[in-house]
Amino acid sequence: MNNTVYRGKSGQWAFMAHRIAGTLVFLFLLLHVVDVSLVNASPRVYNEVHELYGNVFLRLFEIGLLAALVFHSLNGLRIITYDFFPGAVKRQKEMLWVVLFLTSLAVVIGGWVILHPFFFGSGD
Amino acid sequence: MATSVEPRAPKTSVTDQPRLQRRPRVNTEVWSWYFMRISGLFLLFLALAHFFITHILHDVTDTNANFVAARWQNPLWRLWDWSLLALGLMHGVNGLRFIMNDYIVTAWKRATTKAIFYSVVGFLFLYGTITILTYQT
Numbered sequence: 090m091n092n093t094v095y096r097g098k099s100g101q102w103a104f105m106a107h108r109i110a111g112t113l114v115f116l117f118l119l120l121h122v123v124d125v126s127l128v129n130a131s132p133r134v135y136n137e138v139h140e141l142y143g144n145v146f147l148r149l150f151e152i153g154l155l156a157a158l159v160f161h162s163l164n165g166l167r168i169i170t171y172d173f174f175p176g177a178v179k180r181q182k183e184m185l186w187v188v189l190f191l192t193s194l195a196v197v198i199g200g201w202v203i204l205h206p207f208f209f210g211s212g213d
Numbered sequence: 214m215a216t217s218v219e220p221r222a223p224k225t226s227v228t229d230q231p232r233l234q235r236r237p238r239v240n241t242e243v244w245s246w247y248f249m250r251i252s253g254l255f256l257l258f259l260a261l262a263h264f265f266i267t268h269i270l271h272d273v274t275d276t277n278a279n280f281v282a283a284r285w286q287n288p289l290w291r292l293w294d295w296s297l298l299a300l301g302l303m304h305g306v307n308g309l310r311f312i313m314n315d316y317i318v319t320a321w322k323r324a325t326t327k328a329i330f331y332s333v334v335g336f337l338f339l340y341g342t343i344t345i346l347t348y349q350t
Contacts, residue, residue: 108312114260115305122298122337125281126344132278143274151268158264162257169250202269 103185107164110157117154145207152200159195163188245307252304259297282350291345298341306334 127135141147167188171178267276284290309330317323 108308111305111308112312115301115309118298118301118305119334119337122341122344126340128278128281129344129348135281136277139277140274143272148273151273155264155268158260162261165253166257169253172250199269203273206272206274 099182099185103164103167103188107161107168110161110164113157114154114161143206145204148203148207151203152196155199155203156192156196160188160192163191249304249307252300255296256300256304259293260301263293263297281348285345285348286350291348295342295345298338298345302334302338306331 124135124138127138142151164185167181167184170184171181177184267273271280285294310327313323313326313330317326
């Protein structure tokens with residue numbers, strides 16, 4: 090990967106992370122088309138698959154999806170900001186920290202909600 | 214014997230012209246650039262709201278076949294989900310196209326990877342569209 094490193098500072102890592110997060114969300118979307126389409130083929134199989142999503146490992150996977158989705162969304166917004174307000178590039182590093190802070194916040198709060206049924210039961 | 218330096222031959226290459234005098238090219242890559250920003254803004258709203266409803270307001274195990282049946286009784290939810298499908302796949306295909314262009318250097322490998330990739334995504338787009346259109350509550 091050495092020959093693909095441009096400057097190796099935060100801006101480049103944000104660029105790499107944006108691509109990786111986008112790819113992961115996209116791969117999940119491909120899987121998601123198939124799992125939702127099961128509802129037409131067999132509602133019973135659809136239900137079994139969605140019970141499986143309640144497994145703790147797949148809940149962690151769900152939190153990973155949340156992290157990738159929120160990071161890619163907010164970092165995308167950051168990129169759009171520079172395209173339309175070029176002066177904002179001067180503050181790119183600070184804006185990256187804001188993106189990372191908001192992503193962490195979403196992961197902590199969302200992660201709590203997603204893992205809650207595993208630790209404390211679904212309350213049904 | 215010292216000779217005087219010959220004056221250089223005038224350059225004629227297009228890249229030697231000052232940047233601003235070159236005619237800006239409006240091609241498909243410019244449209245692709247706009248598309249990524251506009252679809253991205255729509256997806257930011259559609260995808261985050263979708264995740265919030267199906268993973269935060271509801272538990273993932275509650276989003277069973279009954280949940281889908283109740284939701285898809287409303288054609289606006291089908292439109293929402295289809296917009297996510299269409300915009301998400303197009304935005305993702307274009308993003309992955311950038312990545313393939315950057316990292317797959319050999320021409321035949323790039324062409325083969327793209328052909329397989331576009332076929333798989335095209336099939337899933339049709340499959341998802343058929344699911345949303347033909348589902349009977």
